[in-house]
Amino acid sequence: SQKIEQNSEALNIQEGKTATLTCNYTNYSPAYLQWYRQDPGRGPVFLLLIRENEKEKRKERLKVTFDTTLKQSLFHITASQPADSATYLCARSSGTYKYIFGTGTRLKVLA
Amino acid sequence: EAQVTQNPRYLITVTGKKLTVTCSQNMNHEYMSWYRQDPGLGLRQIYYSMNVEVTDKGDVPEGYKVSRKEKRNFPLILESPSPNQTSLYFCASSLSSSGDTDTQYFGPGTRLTVL
Numbered sequence: 001s002q003k004i005e006q007n008s009e010a011l012n013i014q015e016g017k018t019a020t021l022t023c024n025y026t027n028y029s030p031a032y033l034q035w036y037r038q039d040p041g042r043g044p045v046f047l048l049l050i051r052e053n054e055k056e057k058r059k060e061r062l063k064v065t066f067d068t069t070l071k072q073s074l075f076h077i078t079a080s081q082p083a084d085s086a087t088y089l090c091a092r093s094s095g096t097y098k099y100i101f102g103t104g105t106r107l108k109v110l111a
Numbered sequence: 112e113a114q115v116t117q118n119p120r121y122l123i124t125v126t127g128k129k130l131t132v133t134c135s136q137n138m139n140h141e142y143m144s145w146y147r148q149d150p151g152l153g154l155r156q157i158y159y160s161m162n163v164e165v166t167d168k169g170d171v172p173e174g175y176k177v178s179r180k181e182k183r184n185f186p187l188i189l190e191s192p193s194p195n196q197t198s199l200y201f202c203a204s205s206l207s208s209s210g211d212t213d214t215q216y217f218g219p220g221t222r223l224t225v226l
Contacts, residue, residue, distance in 0.1 A: 008151070034214070043115075043201050043217030044154070089154065093213050097161055098169060099144070103153035 002028045006090055006102035014110050019080045021105045023073040023090030030092035033073045035064055038087045038104065047088075048075075080109045113138045115218035117202050123224045124192055132187045132221050134202030142205045143185040144169070144215070145177065147198040154201070160185055192225040199223075 005024045013019050023033065032051055036044035050057045050066045050073065057064045063076040077084050087104040115136045124130055136143065144159040146169075156169030160179040174196055176188040185204075189196060199222050203215040 032213070041220065043203075043220055044215075045217070046214045049214060091154075097142070097159055097167065099156055099159075099215070100170075101146075101154040103151065 002026070002092070002100055004090055004092055004100050004102035006088075006105045008103055008105070010106040010108060012108045012110060013080055015081060017080055019077040019084070019107055019109070021075040021088050021090075021107065023075065023102055025071050025073075025092060028092075029068060029071075032093045033064075033066060034091045034093060035062075035073075035075050036089040036091065038089055040087075044089055077107075080107075082109045082111050085109050113216070115202055115204055115216050117200075117218040117221050119221060120219060121222050123226065125226050126193055127191050130189050130192060130223075132189075132200060132202075132223070134185045134187065134218060135183050136185075136202075136204040136216070137183065138204065138206070138216065139182065140204035140216075141182070141207050142213070142215075143179065144203045145175070145185070145187045146201045146203065147171065147196075148201060148220075149198050157187070157200075192223075194225050197223060197225045 003026045034049045035047045038044040048064045050064045061078045065074045085108045087106045089104040090102040092100050118133045141162050145157040146154045148154050155171045157175050158177040160166040201220050202218040205213045205215045
């Protein structure tokens with residue numbers, strides 16, 4: 001079956017450092033991968049989308065990479081701040097109406 | 112303000128008592144979807160709708176029904192709720208379901224407890 005895997009362990013990093021989160025997929029090649037942010041008790045909020053033919057996408061302090069050989073996407077937050085603390089979700093979409101989300105990685109940025 | 116709204120936000124009910132969770136979007140989106148979120152399992156898609164009168168099953172449709180009679184509304188119906196449907200539910204919408212326009216906008220969530 002198609003799966004999205006994210007590191008379920010929380011990631012703690014010091015303020016100012018770069019946070020790197022991993023999303024691995026199996027059994028298929030998604031046309032797109034999306035990254036969302038979710039705060040406790042709230043709905044996910046879209047951050048970035050990257051196509052399979054794109055190596056990298058940036059938005060302000062955020063950067064996403066897509067490696068179809070490794071079947072992996074990396075999500076980076078540079079110069080991290082305590083306000084970046086949240087759970088980050090990876091999701092695949094392929095234009096087939098169905099979405100599969102990873103379980104998310106909880107990030108905590110320590111002041 | 113562009114948004115997806117859900118009602119109720121919190122609901123405690125008993126086994127077998129039919130309930131409906133409403134979802135509405137004001138962005139004229141074609142695509143709408145329902146998810147449930149459980150600890151350790153992440154977001155799982157229940158049902159989705161590509162447009163009015165067009166719906167299909169997601170990964171966990173058992174015990175749920177949906178309808179899409181109008182573009183803006185996509186209610187989730189639990190005909191006979193059971194305790195294993197206790198969860199946090201999210202409705203989402205997107206302009207379409209392909210390409211860069213399939214960015215989903217999520218509602219605030221409905222926390223359902225079935226006793």
